[in-house]
Amino acid sequence: MSLPRITHLPSGRLLSTILHHQPLLPSIIPLTVPKRAVIQGLEGIKKHFTLLKKEFTDRWVGPEGKPIVEHMLEQNRVVWEFRGPESLREWTVSSDREIGGHSEAYLKLGRNNNTCFLYGTLSSTPPRDGETRYSGYCTMRSKQPLASFDRKKHHDWSSFNTLQLRVRGDGRPWMINVSAETYFSHQKDDIYCYFLYTRGGPYWQDVKIPFSKFFLTHRGRVQDDQHPVWLDKVNTIGFTLGDKADGPFQLEIDFIGVCKDYAHTEEFAYEAYKRNPEV
Amino acid sequence: MKGSRCLHQLKSLRLLSHAGRRLPPAAAAAGDNGALFRLHSSSLLGGSQCPQREVLRHFHSSPARTKSQPARFVQEEDKTRDKSLVAHDDLFEQVAKETKTKATFNKVIDVYTKRDIRRRGHVEFIYAALKKMPEFGVEKDLTVYNKLLDVFPKEVFVPQNFIQRMFNHYPRQQECGVQLLEQMESYGIMPNTETKVLLVQIFGEKTHPMRKYQRIMYWFPKFMHANPFPIPKQLPEDPVDLARFSLTRMANDWDAKVTVYQLPCTDITDSGAEVTLPHIVGIQSPSQMEALAKHNPCRPVFVEGPFPLWMRKTCVYYYVLRADPAPPEEKIEEPYDPERCFMYPLQLDLDLDRDLGDDESFDVEDLDDGPVFAMCMTSQGDQATLNQWISGLQQSNPILGQIPTLFRLGAGPRELQGVGDTDSASGTWFSSHAHKEEADPGEDAEAVVEEEPRRSQGVKQ
Numbered sequence: 001m002s003l004p005r006i007t008h009l010p011s012g013r014l015l016s017t018i019l020h021h022q023p024l025l026p027s028i029i030p031l032t033v034p035k036r037a038v039i040q041g042l043e044g045i046k047k048h049f050t051l052l053k054k055e056f057t058d059r060w061v062g063p064e065g066k067p068i069v070e071h072m073l074e075q076n077r078v079v080w081e082f083r084g085p086e087s088l089r090e091w092t093v094s095s096d097r098e099i100g101g102h103s104e105a106y107l108k109l110g111r112n113n114n115t116c117f118l119y120g121t122l123s124s125t126p127p128r129d130g131e132t133r134y135s136g137y138c139t140m141r142s143k144q145p146l147a148s149f150d151r152k153k154h155h156d157w158s159s160f161n162t163l164q165l166r167v168r169g170d171g172r173p174w175m176i177n178v179s180a181e182t183y184f185s186h187q188k189d190d191i192y193c194y195f196l197y198t199r200g201g202p203y204w205q206d207v208k209i210p211f212s213k214f215f216l217t218h219r220g221r222v223q224d225d226q227h228p229v230w231l232d233k234v235n236t237i238g239f240t241l242g243d244k245a246d247g248p249f250q251l252e253i254d255f256i257g258v259c260k261d262y263a264h265t266e267e268f269a270y271e272a273y274k275r276n277p278e279v
Numbered sequence: 280m281k282g283s284r285c286l287h288q289l290k291s292l293r294l295l296s297h298a299g300r301r302l303p304p305a306a307a308a309a310g311d312n313g314a315l316f317r318l319h320s321s322s323l324l325g326g327s328q329c330p331q332r333e334v335l336r337h338f339h340s341s342p343a344r345t346k347s348q349p350a351r352f353v354q355e356e357d358k359t360r361d362k363s364l365v366a367h368d369d370l371f372e373q374v375a376k377e378t379k380t381k382a383t384f385n386k387v388i389d390v391y392t393k394r395d396i397r398r399r400g401h402v403e404f405i406y407a408a409l410k411k412m413p414e415f416g417v418e419k420d421l422t423v424y425n426k427l428l429d430v431f432p433k434e435v436f437v438p439q440n441f442i443q444r445m446f447n448h449y450p451r452q453q454e455c456g457v458q459l460l461e462q463m464e465s466y467g468i469m470p471n472t473e474t475k476v477l478l479v480q481i482f483g484e485k486t487h488p489m490r491k492y493q494r495i496m497y498w499f500p501k502f503m504h505a506n507p508f509p510i511p512k513q514l515p516e517d518p519v520d521l522a523r524f525s526l527t528r529m530a531n532d533w534d535a536k537v538t539v540y541q542l543p544c545t546d547i548t549d550s551g552a553e554v555t556l557p558h559i560v561g562i563q564s565p566s567q568m569e570a571l572a573k574h575n576p577c578r579p580v581f582v583e584g585p586f587p588l589w590m591r592k593t594c595v596y597y598y599v600l601r602a603d604p605a606p607p608e609e610k611i612e613e614p615y616d617p618e619r620c621f622m623y624p625l626q627l628d629l630d631l632d633r634d635l636g637d638d639e640s641f642d643v644e645d646l647d648d649g650p651v652f653a654m655c656m657t658s659q660g661d662q663a664t665l666n667q668w669i670s671g672l673q674q675s676n677p678i679l680g681q682i683p684t685l686f687r688l689g690a691g692p693r694e695l696q697g698v699g700d701t702d703s704a705s706g707t708w709f710s711s712h713a714h715k716e717e718a719d720p721g722e723d724a725e726a727v728v729e730e731e732p733r734r735s736q737g738v739k740q
Binding site: 076111164166170173195197200201203204222247248249257259269270275 | 528529639
């Protein structure tokens with residue numbers, strides 16, 4: 001903002017301007033804020049305060065706003081259900097177009113607005129930046145849940161041990177990525193992955209993956225020191241496709257839920273001790 | 280370290296036994312191998328390197344290699360010796376004039392190894408070879424990878440003391456070894472013991488390529504059988520067999536029967552024009568036949584397609600005969616016929632003792648997309664071919680003669696296409712209820728045609 005120009009007058013005349021009430025500065029137009037922004041701002045404030053009030057009152061009902069009996073005996077929980085356009089706003093879709101590749105990915109509601117439909121094209125020609133060797137991926141990731149005033153909130157799935165989803169794919173192998181909250185900054189890209197094999201065909205496929213099968217990766221590389229995913233602070237879940245087959249793809253998801261399978265007693269599917277000791 | 284030394288001693292003993300037999304032909308051979316043996320035997324006997332001879336490192340080949348007599352590549356050697364200053368890519372490009380096969384690829388590697396005992400520029404050569412593998416069609420061949428790994432000189436890059444072990448001894452060669460293993464990993468090839476022996480001889484243990492090998496050997500067996508719907512590595516070539524395999528895969532029913540309505544053939548009509556008839560393979564299970572028989576003739580059935588199905592890198596397209604879900608008032612729950620099965624009761628009215636909250640079903644409304652009555656696969660998805668399919672279906676489901684059939688075909692690729700041929704720009708996605716909702720602007724117009732209820736059998740259009 002530039003300062004308004006003060007009229008240049010010799011010092012003798014300055015005194016006279018005060019006496020004669022001549023304006024030194026040109027009149028400043030008062031700043032007007034567009035009405036729409038004001039309304040949006042007020043709505044935002046209302047939303048945040050409502051969330052804050054809800055957080056305070058939920059503690060009196062029980063953990064996570066549910067009575068404690070319900071929380072303890074809960075066996076299934078539907079976390080994401082695609083039943084309307086607002087459910088798509090919780091998801092982010094990206095592909096290797098960001099690094100210069102040629103894949104495309106789009107998200108829309110499926111038939112009867114009852115499912116989400118992720119579709120697009122994969123192209124594995126690497127971008128010509130001299131350092132990328134492999135390319136051709138696309139991903140759909142859920143947004144981090146937010147509490148009042150945009151503070152990070154986490155999913156607490158500590159009472160569950162299986163991820164269950166109903167999908168209808170086209171035969172391509174997808175990968176499910178679960179990202180948990182970490183303490184150190186270099187653990188930021190730690191993702192726990194497992195495969196989602198689709199059969200293809202017109203029938204819905206129920207997929208049940210226990211959380212003990214998820215292995216730890218960092219930036220796409222499987223790590224040596226493995227440990228089971230900590231479910232008490234899960235941030236996001238994502239689906240990614242990178243099977244090096246160029247062409248169109250589609251995936252339809254009905255719902256994503258977590259459940260407690262009493263028959264599943266495995267804690268972790270991979271060896272957790274140090275397998276490649278140092279020299 | 281001990282391991283590689285043992286291997287070294289074993290090898291030297293073997294070479295010594297070979298030395299006596301090999302010396303006469305070695306003297307005549309176009310000679311790096313000959314010089315090798317002579318030097319080696321002399322050093323062993325002498326206990327130290329002869330000072331008069333040049334100080335040559337001992338580039339031992341692995342025991343596996345000494346079994347085969349090195350072929351004489353005299354002509355190639357002369358040819359390439361003139362062009363000693365060319366980059367390594369050109370070696371492969373020279374072969375490009377002939378056919379690119381595994382034999383020629385191996386020949387190029389042999390030419391390179393015979394050329395110089397010091398294997399100058401072996402890192403660049405290996406990188407160039409890795410890049411050219413897909414062109415020669417050998418990227419999924421483990422023996423070729425082992426042969427390429429053999430290009431590395433042995434025991435030169437093995438760290439001898441703790442300082443060398445600490446400081447990433449010969450980093451370029453280690454990186455090259457890691458890249459070779461990474462290409463193997465990306466193509467899903469499992470290394471074998473020969474790879475391990477080679478890696479130990481070349482790099483030693485506790486080095487990056489050895490670690491990479493250990494990681495591959497740990498994770499690959501864990502994930503090899505993770506797919507609950509496995510696909511064979513070699514898919515059937517014949518389109519009818521491929522259609523049969525994919526339809527049984529999708530149908531999810533052991534009782535489903537595959538019928539071939541038409542085999543692919545080329546006809547020559549009277550006017551001399553060639554007409555290719557596509558194959559039509561359909562599948563239907565007994566439960567689907569029952570459901571179709573009970574279908575209300577007032578409600579139409581739809582032929583929808585083409586939908587993609589991917590199996591590894593092949594994409595095939597299938598068509599579906601389905602109906603919209605019946606409105607709730609028309610749904611009738613038929614009681615189970617108790618005489619259907621005498622082994623066990625089909626319906627129990629017991630109040631099973633389940634614990635409070637022991638409920639394994641999710642609180643989601645069950646999506647009812649409508650019953651699927653049959654599926655088919657054909658290479659040409661136009662209406663005439665699908666009509667043939669419907670008429671073929673009518674023979675086993677006579678009710679189809681009274682039910683109006685609507686065709687909802689998306690405008691997409693209709694032929695069996697491999698990777699890279701599919702037209703991604705045009706929409707292969709169908710949009711449901713096109714006549715009720717507004718069509719999506721990005722998709723092409725669909726052909727919706729009303730079929731007459733009467734349909735003569737065996738009509739060819």
